[in-house]
Amino acid sequence: MVMTLFIILCAGIAGCASQAPSSPTATQQKLSTIEPSQMALQPSDVPAGFTLLEKYERNVSDMRSWALDKGWKKGYGVYYESSGPEVRGLDQVISVYPAENITLIVPDTVQNIRTWVAEENLSFEELPAPGVGDSSSALKVSEKDDPINQYVIAFVKYDVFEQLSVNGTATDYDTLKQLAGTAAGKIK
Numbered sequence: 001m002v003m004t005l006f007i008i009l010c011a012g013i014a015g016c017a018s019q020a021p022s023s024p025t026a027t028q029q030k031l032s033t034i035e036p037s038q039m040a041l042q043p044s045d046v047p048a049g050f051t052l053l054e055k056y057e058r059n060v061s062d063m064r065s066w067a068l069d070k071g072w073k074k075g076y077g078v079y080y081e082s083s084g085p086e087v088r089g090l091d092q093v094i095s096v097y098p099a100e101n102i103t104l105i106v107p108d109t110v111q112n113i114r115t116w117v118a119e120e121n122l123s124f125e126e127l128p129a130p131g132v133g134d135s136s137s138a139l140k141v142s143e144k145d146d147p148i149n150q151y152v153i154a155f156v157k158y159d160v161f162e163q164l165s166v167n168g169t170a171t172d173y174d175t176l177k178q179l180a181g182t183a184a185g186k187i188k
Helices: 002-010 065-069 099-119 170-186
Strands: 050-058 074-082 089-096 123-127 135-142 149-157 160-168
Touching: 050 089, 089 170, 099 123, 099 135, 099 149, 099 160, 135 170, 149 170, 160 170
Parallel strands: none
Antiparallel strands: 050 074, 074 089, 089 160, 123 135, 135 149, 149 160
């Protein structure tokens, strides 16, 4: 239950700080040329045993005011779930922002998740940056005495922000890193 709430919370957490963007500048920033739905992970991209349960457009009405304040333009999302004795969820949300704000999104997302984790009395661990896209962060959220963790990778490439999350074990995190690389490769 807590992990499901976490996935829902994470789906809209991008963009709430107000610091100056770092290089590259907006005039140098490359922009995506395809729609967010074309960037989504397809069933052939995910491990065997995962089934696509939901794909959806992200609309202005779905977004929080801080994302809109950062210029959120459009987005898309997909949700996969595995079957079997250990049901795992795999979530991908994609958002397009103006180039001048894109460098703010990953750090703000991590900070918002950190704040939420503290409020829920969960454990938070920042993992080594996975080296995906132009900038990325990874983290692990866990409940005390629960062997299942929530892993999140947030990254930007060009003017696109993506957040992928999976609940499971360290093996699932390795899979998530591979999927984040695949997702970054789809951004054109």
